[in-house]
Amino acid sequence: MSATCPQAHEQxxxxxxxxxxxxxxxxxxxxxxxxxxxxxxxxxxxxxxVLSTVLGSCVAACIxxxxxxxxxxxxxxxxAADAGLGLAGASGRYGVFAMxxxxxxxxxxxxxxxxxxAKVFGGASALGGRSMLNVGERNASFVLQFLKTEGIRVVSQxxxxxxxxxxxxxxxxxxALCKRLSKTDTAVISAEEQYCEKINTAKVAGDVELF
Numbered sequence: 001m002s003a004t005c006p007q008a009h010e011q012x013x014x015x016x017x018x019x020x021x022x023x024x025x026x027x028x029x030x031x032x033x034x035x036x037x038x039x040x041x042x043x044x045x046x047x048x049x050v051l052s053t054v055l056g057s058c059v060a061a062c063i064x065x066x067x068x069x070x071x072x073x074x075x076x077x078x079x080a081a082d083a084g085l086g087l088a089g090a091s092g093r094y095g096v097f098a099m100x101x102x103x104x105x106x107x108x109x110x111x112x113x114x115x116x117x118a119k120v121f122g123g124a125s126a127l128g129g130r131s132m133l134n135v136g137e138r139n140a141s142f143v144l145q146f147l148k149t150e151g152i153r154v155v156s157q158x159x160x161x162x163x164x165x166x167x168x169x170x171x172x173x174x175x176a177l178c179k180r181l182s183k184t185d186t187a188v189i190s191a192e193e194q195y196c197e198k199i200n201t202a203k204v205a206g207d208v209e210l211f
Contacts, residue, residue: 044072055122065111071171
């Protein structure tokens with residue numbers, strides 16, 4: 001990919017929605033401004049920028065309106081077993097919230113649901129000692145079923161297996177790049193374990209309904 005003048009690309013614009021990513025940087029590999037999506041975050045843009053994330057057992061959904069040229073990415077993990085909640089109950093609640101939040105923000109900012117397409121990544125069996133709970137498999141199954149139910153076509157996927165992944169998504173074109181990382185990337189595993197503990201002890205704020 002040929003580099004273009006960095007000044008030609010607008011910096012990302014944050015709208016202040018709950019959970020919206022705010023880590024901005026310049027991605028030299030693509031000569032574009034970029035937003036780093038951390039667990040529990042999302043970002044929607046109509047600008048020629050890059051949305052990036054690193055995944056282990058988590059899943060990222062990259063959703064794009066092919067006509068409006070607007071897209072977004074989220075990064076979520078379905079929680080492990082919680083006190084008073086079975087794994088399925090806690091997981092379904094957070095997964096639905098993350099997906100509906102992204103779709104709602106796309107529609108608010110000009111997308112049409114009928115024109116949405118998705119590319120999904122992650123769900124590896126890479127979460128250290130928690131792999132026995134099949135977290136990655138549950139994440140992968142959830143995101144595919146959710147998108148099928150909502151009538152959003154999945155045009156590309158790289159799910160499950162044992163590899164952490166680095167994903168770059170270009171929201172105006174719908175292009176996505178996925179690089180599989182070493183199975184020994186313990187930094188990704190450690191970060192996800194910490195996040196899993198956090199969301200198991202914190203209440204998920206509010207519910208989101210689709211338009």
